[in-house]
Amino acid sequence: MPPLHSFFSDVEDAEVIEISDSDDEKILADEQTQSSLTATLKDFSPESNLSDDEILGPLTRSQSAKTYNGGDTRSTDSSDDTLEGLCEALADELYQLESPEDLALLYPRKFSTWSSLPPCTPEDDALSELITIDKQNRMNDDDGDFDEFYLEDFYVYRSPEQPSGFKGQYENLVTVQTSCKTEVFLVDGTLVHNGIRRHIRCAEISAVSFGQLEKLETSTTEYDIWINTSISAQKKYWYRLRKPVPGYREYWRDFLWVSDLSKHVLDFLKSSDNGVRLGDFEKAFWRWLSRQHGDTVSSWHAQCGKKEDLRPWLCQHRFFLWNTFYCLHSDPDVVSKHPLWKDLGLFDCRDDKRNQSKSEKSIVTPNVGAQFLRVFPRWQGLQLLQVVEPCPDVRAYRHQRVREWKFPQKFSYRQNDNFSGDRISKAAYILEETRPGHHIVLPLNDLKGKLVIIQLGNTQQCELRYAFVRWTSNLSKTIKVIWAVLPSSTLCGSQKDRTEYPIGNELFFTDECNCEEIPVANVVRTVNVSAFTDHAKESEDAKLFIHTLYREKEECFITAIEDELVCHCQSRINKKIAPSRLHPVQNNIECPKMKVLSLFAGGGLWDHGFTCSGYAEIDTAIEHSEMAMLNHQANYHHSTETQYKLDSVNAVLRRILTGDEPIKHMDCLIAGCPCQGFSGLNRHPDSEGSLRNCSLLATTLSWIETFMPAYAIIENLPRMMENRSPNEGKQAVCHLVALGYQVRTKVCEVAKFGGASKRKRLIIIAAAPGAVLPVSIDETSDPRACAVTMADLPPVHDDVTINILDPYHVPISRLKVSLQDEVSLRNVVQRIPTSPSGMSLSKAYYHGHLTPSQNKWFRTLNDNHQAKNSSRYRRIDPDKPFPTICTKIAPDSSANGEMMHPFEHRTISLREAMRAMDLPKNFLLIGTVAQQYGVLGNGVPYSLGAMLGRVVGKCWRATLGRGAGPPASTRNKESQTSVQLGLSVTVPNIAPRRHKRAIVLDEEDEKSDGNVSSTSDVVFLEAKPVKKNRLE
Structure with a gap:
């Protein structure tokens, strides 16, 4: 007989389960087959439990019938x-x-x-x-x-x-x-x-x-x-x-x-x-x-x-x-x-952690737990968080990172006295108890460098504002100030968002316009303040302190530098820099690549894009889905140093905090927190499962607080910071700023950053005080039409399941024939016009393009599918970027069915979906079509990840160039992978308050400054010496 049997074989000793390429087909084996399988593959994993994803070998026809019908085999003697x-x-x-x-x-x-x-x-x-x-x-x-x-x-x-x-x-x-x-x-x-x-x-x-x-x-x-x-x-x-x-x-x-x-x-x-x-x-x-x-x-x-x-x-x-x-x-x-x-993921040798992750508590540090449990009482009621105290080794490592990157230690000072019983901060209380119309009696020169409260408007209708006096005039009896704001006036802790900034005696400098002189008569109170420190100093009898500058227009927080305490209309950061003020450096030094910790690593789309520019490398990737991790490994196999952890981020963090797993040095943390809890497609956003999903943001903040990396980047849906009360995203910003991070947020539409889709993502970038925060995340290109993105792909038929020329260029879903409903969906889609663009099933019906029998079938659908704006079987608009690639293949969905090819009568192919995510040609996808599409839907578009890797990488280069962070000897021991950079910067032993802030120029900036010859895209603004402090 032939030398090889397929899994229709009748060989008696081939007691193995069959392979199914569908997530919906559940394979159940009887006890005899189960025990045989366990014995056969016991060398792989003694604790392995069979699942529908395990591919262990062929099953005979007779055994298959017993498996599916409980031993009642169907007769094969069909007439x-x-x-x-x-x-x-x-x-x-x-x-x-x-x-x-x-x-x-x-x-x-x-x-x-x-x-x-x-x-x-x-x-x-x-x-x-x-x-x-x-x-x-x-x-x-x-x-x-x-x-x-x-x-x-x-x-x-x-x-x-x-x-x-x-x-x-x-x-x-x-x-x-x-x-x-x-x-x-x-x-x-x-x-x-x-x-x-x-x-x-x-x-x-x-x-x-x-x-x-x-x-x-x-x-x-x-x-x-x-x-x-x-x-x-x-x-x-x-x-x-x-x-x-x-x-x-x-x-x-x-x-x-x-x-x-x-x-x-x-x-x-x-x-x-x-x-x-x-x-x-x-x-x-x-x-x-x-x-x-x-x-x-x-x-x-x-x-x-x-x-x-x-x-x-x-x-x-x-x-x-x-x-x-x-x-x-x-x-x-x-x-x-x-x-x-x-x-290839053909059998499990380890337990997949997805089911465990669905029920486990989110592990948090004490500071994170105290904040989120207070702001989100439902989390406390559902017991979603578990607070774990860091062990001595973790605390020691964290203190070392605080020293190396000059983090403030705001949480080391007790905050109980800085909040009233109803959680009113001391800074807000001082402002509230100040009486309008009161005039202070103080020599004008004594106001310099002091925090005052200024009355704007008349006594009956006035506004009280904090301000820092930077200039006085005895002649005109006026002052010039730097405005200061309460955290609740920024992204942090507003009543509308029902969030809370955890530090009660802190104010923020602001770059709000302060060009106008203010009469000294408007000063109604002085308040002792410690400026440029992380606490209110008792030696100065200070009640408040100011450490951070809030840029209003950009809605970002940066470490306050005296030279930059001017209004935004005078800010040098946003103005064109004259070539004479640029100081490109020529000498090459070695710069180690950023060691990146990737949480919720998924299939590696973000990681792959983030590291493609060469500034960073993935040191550790944590993911709870084995199939997703296999995709990550397949595309990152050239790196022999990357450590993969098939586990939930909660379980790994618990082991690190308790000392059961050693803590590793990380320069950067990236986290694409699960977005299902924030999704507008989620019909049950207040369910326990959705809230548990959202609580993973608190776990991410705990990772950041534990490792204190130089950079941390959080990615999610824009809804995480929009129209939610209490607002998880803004509470996360509160915690990052309280830790001392400089923070910038940006909602990025991928198509405007060189991408192919309309996908929008919220990006939160945090940089240590000693690190360079990206000046901005600017849009780089005009949107690209999807017709251009897939113009070179050959046409394929709806029923193509094997494409030898390109194995990924097959439709993600075949259109069926329903004999019960008396309709061929393939024929229906053929009647949905390709012009005008964006036609759908409902539009084809209302425009009279369907046959009488198809009209009859359409009227049996529910109201959502019959709605004129239903997206069921909607063709993609060829003149616009791709719609967002989601995790489920559902062309028949009324809300998310825009998956039909703009010109051909089929769903988009897997290759076209990969083009929508900007993936390079050599990127691999492993798994069933549903699993592969899910990897795409859960991922960050490659172009966005590449842009973030390039922007943050240049800032990392600038940071090391000015001598910030751990000593060079320590970095060289920690990282053997380096890149040659054109940087040479003289850094004083003790950094003064007034210092140069590194500016990272994008490619367009470099081209415009054609007269400057430079081997580096990092420059430093010239700070000319002056006799007097600018604040005086």
Whole structure:
């Protein structure tokens, strides 16, 4: 018999579960099969629990029936007459629903009712006749390895008795071999033996097999493909497949390419002494194959565009490859030799942590817990947070980081005395208790450098404001001030947002316009204040302190520098810098790359983009989904230093805080917190699950407070800081500013930063006091139309499931035929016009483009789907950027169904969705189509990640250039990876208050300053010495 069985095989000892490419198909094994599987793969993971994502090998047809029907196996002796009758009935229905073009393209000829069919013989009779002739002509001593007949003019299709939306359609043998075993596939063809030809129809396929595997001297499996049917298996005969009918040739060609790929992969594994990984198929595999077979594989290689990197094909056909390999090598020792199968996610060796994450509490530090539990009482009621005290080692590490980056220690001073019982801050209380109309008696010169309260307006209708006096005039009896504001007047702690700034005796300088002179008579009170410190000094009898400058227009917080305490209309930061004031530096120094900690790492889209500019490298990535982590590893495999943790961020943080896991040095933390709790598509935003999802933001802040990195970047939906009360995003800003971070927020529309989609993301960037905060995050380009983004992609049909030229260029969802509803969705979509742009199902209905039967079906839909603004089956506007890629494939959704191609009658392809996320051509996706699309929907667009990596990377370079952060000797020990930078900066031993702030110029700034010759894009503003302090 043939050397290889598919998982339709009837081999008795192949007790393994089948592979399913659908997340919705749940595989349940009986106790005997379960115990057999556990024993077979116990070397991989003694504690592994089987799940629908585990791919452990092929299952026989009879075992499959027992698995799905509780031991009540369905009879496989279906009558040919019964199936023929079902096919005839299906042909009548399809004739009413499908277009003639689709009938000719997608279905066998017998489903076109106008076509005549040749007479056929029942398979059982034809097989019995041929077996009799075969035995008569066969020599008694010539038994052979197995018995076979040729099957010519064949085609494979789906059974009409299966409850699917693709009844009767042609199907590829790759799909047959990797499908769920409850599905039935039929074959029609002509049996040939000794010149005798017998045409058979509706033969049920039970096994697929092919040979020439692990035979290094051969290069193809084309002439060694067999199938078994339920009847031929009983008679122990195989059908060797020869030439298909013309309508099936494309399906047969694709199958032969994949089967040859499988052979080449298995041959490569056999010839490799060391374990093979997915990364070996980037270049090494093709070099070996071309040496092994030379020009004999050139035709095969040309079909895939002569690509040397064949990893995408392995990712998309992983099930087929695994079945082929496992049928030859079921020994766990042989399987475990090659990490390739783990890289492709074909079985779990560790527990996936997703279910655990759904119920666990969010781990927080005491400071974070105190804030969020007070501001979000529902979190406290649902017990969503668990406060964990840091161990001594963590506290020591944190204190070291505070010293290195000059963080203020605001939380080290007790705040109980700085708030009243009803949580009114001391700074606000002083302002409230001040009486308007009161005039102070104090020499004018004594007001210099003091904090005062100024009355604006008359006594009956006035406003009291804090101000810092920077200039006085005895002649005009006036003063000039720097306005100071309460935290509640900024993003921090406003009553509208129901947030609270945790430091009660702090004010912020502001760059609000202070050009006008103010009469000294308007000063109604003086308040002792400590400026440029992290607390109110007792030696100065200070009640308040000021440490931070709030830039009103930019809504950002930066460390206050005396030189910059001017209004925004006088600020040098936002003005064009004269070439004479730029000081480019020439000498090269080594700058270590930022060591990045990635929380909620997902499939690595953000990480990949963030590090592409070369300023940073991922040191540790934490993700609770193994499939997402496999995607991350596949695209970051060149880095041997990256540590992956398959766990929840809560579990890892708990271990670090308690000392069970050592804390590592990190320069930067990036976190794309789960956004489902903030999503506008979430119909239950106040549910426990949604709030638990939102509480992970508090965990992220606890990570930041624990590691105190130089930079921290949080990404989420804009709704995290919009129209929410209490507001989680603004409370996060409160905590970051209280820690001493400089903070900038920006809502970025990806299309305006070089991206291809309309996706909007909130970005919160935090920089340590000693680090350079990006001056701004400026839009860099005009939106790009999606028609331009995918203009070079060839057209594909809705029912393409295998694309040899580009394995990712297949529709994310096939359009079904519903016989119950008497509608072909493929035909419906064909009637949705491509012009004007943005047409949808509902618009096609209201504009009269549907047929009467389709109109009748449309009126059975619910009100949301019938609404004129429904997005169900909406075509993407070709003149605009792509819509947001979400996590679910739902073209029939009334809210999120804008997934139809603007010109072709199908959903967008996976490749087009990857283009929408700006991914490079060599980016890999692993998993089912639903899992791959979910990785895209959960990710940060590549262009946005690259922009953030470039902006923050340049600031990191500027920061190290001016000598901030840990000593260079310490950094060199911590990081061996460096980049050569053109920086040379003289830094005083003791940094004065007045110092140069580093300015990072973008590429456009560099081009405009053409007269400046520089090897660096980092410059420092010149600070000229003056005799008197500017504040005086």
